[in-house]
Amino acid sequence: MVQQDDFLFADIERVNQIPIVKTMLEVICRSTGMGFAAVARVTEDRWIACSVQDEIGFGLTPGDELEIGTTICNEIRASGEAVVIDHVDESESYCGHPTPRMYGFKSYISLPIRLKSGEFFGTLCAIDPKPNQLQNPRVMGMFHLFAELLAFHLDNIRLMERTHTAMQDLAAQLVASNDENRQYRHISSHNLQEPLRKLRVFSDMLVNATDRNEAEKAKEFAVKIRTSAQQFSMMIKDLSDFSGLTSKSSFADVRLDRVVADVMAQLSPQIEHRSIEIETLRLPTVMAVPEQMEQLFYQLLHNAVKFAGHDEPPRIRISSREMALHEIEDLLREPLQMAYAEIRVEDNGVGIEDSQLEKVFDIFARLPTGAFGQGEGVGLAYCRKIVRNHKGIIKAEANPGKGTTFVITLPLFN
Structure with missing residues (x-):
């Protein structure tokens, strides 16, 4: 079980800050018939459950870990490719694999979650003790969309965290100037609030569209979220550049x-x-x-x-x-x-x-x-x-x- 002092604990918290993650996992289970779905943080030596939907008593809760070497997600981390198994017994690649026997599943699907920087964060995965029909465009399209949305939200959360740090640094640098302090307060309470407001509004709309299985609407709101995040990112870059203008350079x-x-x-x-x-x-x-x-x-x-x-x-x-x-x-x-x-x-x-x-x-x-x-x-x-x-x-x-x-x-x- 991951503890709060573990450096990966923050990633579990980030996943659970995403307002649509629970809905995503519920939709996966309802629409595919899979009994267990999860967002996992996967590193070279660890597999950690960040958020789960468990309808078959698999027994994992957020923060629980599996031995990395026993998971197929470890292979996905290495290859960067999705793994989809409709029926383990009929799969040439996985019929003799130890993982399905160890965890008792017959069907399995897992897609990588890759951040904008190229960093491999983890996987969006699902298992069930019964065979299933997963290799079809509808299921694959849904998983790809959800994996991209998870990556987008994780990037956005990290951006907001960096923004908070940048704001603290900026406030420290502006403390000597009453005029610049006034501007900092105005930026915090006005300029930065508009893109954040849009992010919140469109995220709520995305949750509703996802809950209603409206894929086109979900994509539309995802694009609007991305646009607002880009605006927010540019403002943070401008603030960072502004705070970097100091009188300590060489004259x-x-x-x-x-x-x-x-x-x-x-x-x-x-x-x-x-x-x-x-x-x-x-x-x-x-x-x-x-x-x-x-x-x-x-x-x-x-x-x-x-x-x-x-x-x-x-x-x-x-x-x-x-x-x-x-x-x-x-x-x-x-x-x-x-x-x-x-x-x-x-x-x-x-x-x-x-x-x-x-x-x-x-x-x-x-x-x-x-x-x-x-x-x-x-x-x-x-x-x-x-x-x-x-x-x-x-x-x-x-x-x-x-x-x-x-x-x-x-x-x-x-």
């Missing part, structure tokens, strides 16, 4: 004119497609993390290109100036003892309402963007975090319908 002298030239080369297909005119004046050298400066200007220029105007020839202007001492003292609470530069990235695009100027820097901001519908992402949130990592500030100045200017203040290389 060096960075020529911003070279950075902007590299970024413009990366964006050249979009720039040429829109015939965007870009004017770049002399830019300074700053003490910075090179990769973060490239990401900063990539996000700013990509944003400017994306929302460049259509009513007149689109233009982007990048300029800089060294700031006077009194300007720095008015702008920054604790300015460094060095010169600062103000860098402006201006476009003549759709612009932003004054009420939205601060919100554009929030993670997963959803803001009105005129004829372009809604924008959603973390690009400008990256920008603000990068600028903060470099002891600077960033703000947006905008006139709706006339364009947007992003103003970055950074300490100069000294």
Whole structure:
């Protein structure tokens, strides 16, 4: 019997978190006439029952183990192929096999459960002391669908567990910033709740469709579950990337004119497609993390290109100036003892309402963007975090319908 301190105990718990697993096993027994069905965790040296439907008194309960060498599931783990036996006595491969005699079954079916990573998790299996007709498209289709759904749910549960850990790590990294803490609370209570809500709703619908043996409906809801999980996964990746932007990286002298030239080369297909005119004046050298400066200007220029105007020839202007001492003292609470530069990235695009100027820097901001519908992402949130990592500030100045200017203040290389 697996104990709570066993590292595989968590996998039993994960299987039993899946809302449809009990229904699956009941449907298998009802629709095939098999008396025992189970989801098993199978490793190189262990076979563990995670969830069971026992209508023949086989005697296994969740957490019970069988000697791995006595199971056919061990062979499935090695081959990765399903095993289906209608009648052991008539099977060339298994008529003399010790396992059917040991456990007293005549019919057997078992399919591998393989996760998205390729990891072999275990099997979905069923046995009965009587022969059965299992090798037909209806039974095989049902088992394949159920095995895929189990794998999908297990992947999703592991993703949620990693999300919880990532959230804890993210919260620790954001604790120094009240603004980022506010965003974290908003993300937890709003942004991440929508895909989770969809996962719960479609899982319930899938349970109902499975219970009614509506295979097509079950597939439809499985696709919707997969889509919501992919959305959730992308949001977690964005959060992970965001939390990875730290000020602990190596600083060096960075020529911003070279950075902007590299970024413009990366964006050249979009720039040429829109015939965007870009004017770049002399830019300074700053003490910075090179990769973060490239990401900063990539996000700013990509944003400017994306929302460049259509009513007149689109233009982007990048300029800089060294700031006077009194300007720095008015702008920054604790300015460094060095010169600062103000860098402006201006476009003549759709612009932003004054009420939205601060919100554009929030993670997963959803803001009105005129004829372009809604924008959603973390690009400008990256920008603000990068600028903060470099002891600077960033703000947006905008006139709706006339364009947007992003103003970055950074300490100069000294």
